Amino acid sequence: MSSRKDIHNSDIPILCQSCEARHKGICGALEPDQLVELARHTRQVRAKSGEELIGDTEEVKSYANVISGVVKLTKMLSDGRQQVIGLQFAPDFLGRPFAEESRLSAEAASGVNLCKIPKSALESMIKSSPELEHRLLMQTLKELDEARDWMVTLGRKTASEKVASFLYLIATHIDPTKNMDEVDSIKFDLPLTRVDIADFLGLTVETISRQLTKLRKDGVIEIENNRSFFVPSMERLEDRCG
Amino acid sequence: MSSRKDIHNSDIPILCQSCEARHKGICGALEPDQLVELARHTRQVRAKSGEELIGDTEEVKSYANVISGVVKLTKMLSDGRQQVIGLQFAPDFLGRPFAEESRLSAEAASGVNLCKIPKSALESMIKSSPELEHRLLMQTLKELDEARDWMVTLGRKTASEKVASFLYLIATHIDPTKNMDEVDSIKFDLPLTRVDIADFLGLTVETISRQLTKLRKDGVIEIENNRSFFVPSMERLEDRCG
DNA sequence: CGCGGATTTGAATAGTATCAATACAGGTGG
DNA sequence: CCACCTGTATTGATACTATTCAAATCCGCG
Numbered sequence: 001m002s003s004r005k006d007i008h009n010s011d012i013p014i015l016c017q018s019c020e021a022r023h024k025g026i027c028g029a030l031e032p033d034q035l036v037e038l039a040r041h042t043r044q045v046r047a048k049s050g051e052e053l054i055g056d057t058e059e060v061k062s063y064a065n066v067i068s069g070v071v072k073l074t075k076m077l078s079d080g081r082q083q084v085i086g087l088q089f090a091p092d093f094l095g096r097p098f099a100e101e102s103r104l105s106a107e108a109a110s111g112v113n114l115c116k117i118p119k120s121a122l123e124s125m126i127k128s129s130p131e132l133e134h135r136l137l138m139q140t141l142k143e144l145d146e147a148r149d150w151m152v153t154l155g156r157k158t159a160s161e162k163v164a165s166f167l168y169l170i171a172t173h174i175d176p177t178k179n180m181d182e183v184d185s186i187k188f189d190l191p192l193t194r195v196d197i198a199d200f201l202g203l204t205v206e207t208i209s210r211q212l213t214k215l216r217k218d219g220v221i222e223i224e225n226n227r228s229f230f231v232p233s234m235e236r237l238e239d240r241c242g
Numbered sequence: 243m244s245s246r247k248d249i250h251n252s253d254i255p256i257l258c259q260s261c262e263a264r265h266k267g268i269c270g271a272l273e274p275d276q277l278v279e280l281a282r283h284t285r286q287v288r289a290k291s292g293e294e295l296i297g298d299t300e301e302v303k304s305y306a307n308v309i310s311g312v313v314k315l316t317k318m319l320s321d322g323r324q325q326v327i328g329l330q331f332a333p334d335f336l337g338r339p340f341a342e343e344s345r346l347s348a349e350a351a352s353g354v355n356l357c358k359i360p361k362s363a364l365e366s367m368i369k370s371s372p373e374l375e376h377r378l379l380m381q382t383l384k385e386l387d388e389a390r391d392w393m394v395t396l397g398r399k400t401a402s403e404k405v406a407s408f409l410y411l412i413a414t415h416i417d418p419t420k421n422m423d424e425v426d427s428i429k430f431d432l433p434l435t436r437v438d439i440a441d442f443l444g445l446t447v448e449t450i451s452r453q454l455t456k457l458r459k460d461g462v463i464e465i466e467n468n469r470s471f472f473v474p475s476m477e478r479l480e481d482r483c484g
Numbered sequence: 485c486g487c488g489g490a491t492t493t494g495a496a497t498a499g500t501a502t503c504a505a506t507a508c509a510g511g512t513g514g
Numbered sequence: 515c516c517a518c519c520t521g522t523a524t525t526g527a528t529a530c531t532a533t534t535c536a537a538a539t540c541c542g543c544g
Binding site for chain 2: 073075077078079081082083085086096097098099103104130133134136137138140141143144145147148149150151152154155156157199201202242
């Protein structure tokens with residue numbers, strides 16, 4: 001719709017011109033002039049793997065768009081048990097709109113590029129652009145769907161099915177440019193350590209390891225260097241997901 | 243804000259006048275004249291316990307507000323394993339906005355009163371009322387927060403902590419009129435069978451039963467007639483939630 | 485090459501599930 | 515009003531899955 005206007009690239013901010021998320025996520029809602037307005041407040045930020053992006057019970061001062069990489073969302077029980085409650089890939093929106101403080105932690109799982117925007121700037125733009133709020137609603141609904149799908153995995157799948165489901169999730173999300181309908185075999189690097197995977201699946205590291213070797217011995221996956229995986233047949237992997 | 247206008251009750255529809263959800267949930271966003279417009283399409287419906295409200299992969303033709311009672315949301319794996327992914331209490335909104343078909347099942351867990359509105363009617367009202375979409379966003383964010391909290395329960399808590407967490411959830415939500423900050427002991431009827439509880443917690447019926455007797459023997463709860471529970475100290479129950 | 489963190493493997497244990505039997509509650513009809 | 519009947523819940527015995535604790539191996543990197 002608005003892509004025609006973008007032919008005059010001089011109208012839109014330089015940073016946005018080369019941004020993969022330009023037409024997706026939140027930004028897709030914006031006309032060039034709104035984008036200019038937004039870009040006056042945004043700032044591209046790089047974060048190294050392991051860097052904390054948002055702390056639990058921390059006051060939220062800004063939101064962000066994930067431009068590249070993977071962000072890990074976690075919650076902790078008082079005694080230290082941890083649960084990964086979601087992963088965010090480009091071009092997902094990062095942050096809990098309209099909350100005073102965060103009720104979860106966000107950490108860069110891999111190297112990450114973010115486009116940050118101050119809370120106040122975004123919230124005032126929302127007031128003038130219903131379409132922006134609509135995008136936010138769509139993103140939140142998507143995350144809710146994903147959370148509910150994962151609840152089934154956590155509550156009702158076996159360890160082996162859980163690990164297969166995790167690999168399936170990563171394989172289908174790690175490369176936002178790829179159309180998964182056309183792909184049957186795929187190679188990718190895991191953005192998470194075994195500990196993180198365990199915390200995502202509600203299991204222990206040892207169980208993750210054992211199930212991975214089992215999947216490898218069954219020929220469902222090939223493991224090259226601990227982190228780099230190859231799935232010869234996505235169909236066969238899907239069969240293992242329960 | 244708009245409550246002053248409601249003094250002239252004749253302005254708002256009779257059904258809405260006595261509706262507990264009038265100032266909450268979605269309806270709270272509406273001015274009297276919008277409420278009149280909305281009420282032209284709504285229809286109050288009663289559903290008996292166990293009645294299916296929305297089927298999986300069913301085309302969604304209407305949304306609803308929960309006026310009273312509890313609605314159970316579930317998903318199933320292909321082999322029949324079931325997971326309850328959420329409970330909805332008054333005045334929650336029921337239905338997945340902007341989806342062609344439902345990806346989950348909804349069932350009346352207790353006797354339920356709903357205020358139904360056709361999909362098309364709500365969606366056209368959204369277009370003219372950004373405040374309505376804002377309410378929808380807030381509701382969705384609330385559900386996302388709840389889903390993520392529950393993921394921690396499913397992934398990282400023991401059977402005993404899960405059951406305590408479930409009882410805590412019910413005790414704090416079953417009566418929308420009660421302010422839980424002021425309450426330390428409470429009596430309530432469970433809206434779910436043991437099977438449903440098991441499906442909510444990712445456990446078996448037998449485990450639920452055993453953990454309930456354990457909580458009873460430890461004096462954390464008193465069970466009267468299978469379904470009717472008494473919690474002498476919410477604080478002590480909370481301590482069991484992990 | 486050697487160090488430190490991450491991962492894998494092994495053996496023993498604990499926590500839930502499973503299978504089977506019994507008890508209970510609520511509703512029905514004699 | 516009671517005896518029965520059915521679905522729901524509890525209890526018991528056993529099996530199995532995943533955890534725990536311990537040790538060995540692998541990997542990236544200075």
